[in-house]
Amino acid sequence: MSGRIGKGAGLALALAVGTVVAAGGALAHNTKGETATTPGARAALMRHDNFEKLGANFKRLNDELRKGSPDKAVLTQTATAVKTFSGQLPAWFPRGSGQEARPKSEAKANIWSDAAGFTAAASNLQVQASKLQQVAATGDVDALKAQVRATGGACKACHDKYRVEKKDS
Numbered sequence: 001m002s003g004r005i006g007k008g009a010g011l012a013l014a015l016a017v018g019t020v021v022a023a024g025g026a027l028a029h030n031t032k033g034e035t036a037t038t039p040g041a042r043a044a045l046m047r048h049d050n051f052e053k054l055g056a057n058f059k060r061l062n063d064e065l066r067k068g069s070p071d072k073a074v075l076t077q078t079a080t081a082v083k084t085f086s087g088q089l090p091a092w093f094p095r096g097s098g099q100e101a102r103p104k105s106e107a108k109a110n111i112w113s114d115a116a117g118f119t120a121a122a123s124n125l126q127v128q129a130s131k132l133q134q135v136a137a138t139g140d141v142d143a144l145k146a147q148v149r150a151t152g153g154a155c156k157a158c159h160d161k162y163r164v165e166k167k168d169s
Contacts, residue, residue: 036101036102040102043094047097057082061079061082062148065141079137080133082133083126083129086125086126086128087126093112098112106164106166107164108161118158121158121162122158125155125158128151128154132147132148
């Protein structure tokens with residue numbers, strides 16, 4: 001059996017995460033102190049914070065690869081974090097957590113209207129992030145640099161189609 005989960009299990013996971021988010025108290029705060037009072041806004045803030053963490057790990061990976069002698073433990077740990085976050089990503093998008101819930105959200109409505117396309121893009125990221133983790137474990141820096149580009153390309157492909165341009169503030 002492969003490491004992938006079936007559609008039913010994936011839906012159950014997404015619903016479980018959504019339920020936990022919705023039940024997570026009356027208010028939610030993101031890392032910049034923004035407050036949300038509705039389940040959709042709380043999910044959007046959680047998603048924003050998770051993307052910040054994913055981006056920070058990807059930056060850390062790139063920064064480490066720029067060093068003359070990258071630390072294999074840092075590369076492996078960071079690639080594992082990227083894989084972990086990418087595996088959670090589909091559950092960060094419960095219905096009702098788009099711009100209607102948080103106007104600053106960069107999530108386009110087609111995430112939900114083109115659920116099959118979004119799921120395929122997220123799956124591609126998960127595949128690339130799994131390869132990233134596997135390559136990092138080998139310590140082959142050149143192969144890892146190539147896989148970082150492939151993983152970044154999977155991120156960009158999703159952003160190009162499912163993310164609005166960043167807004168200030």
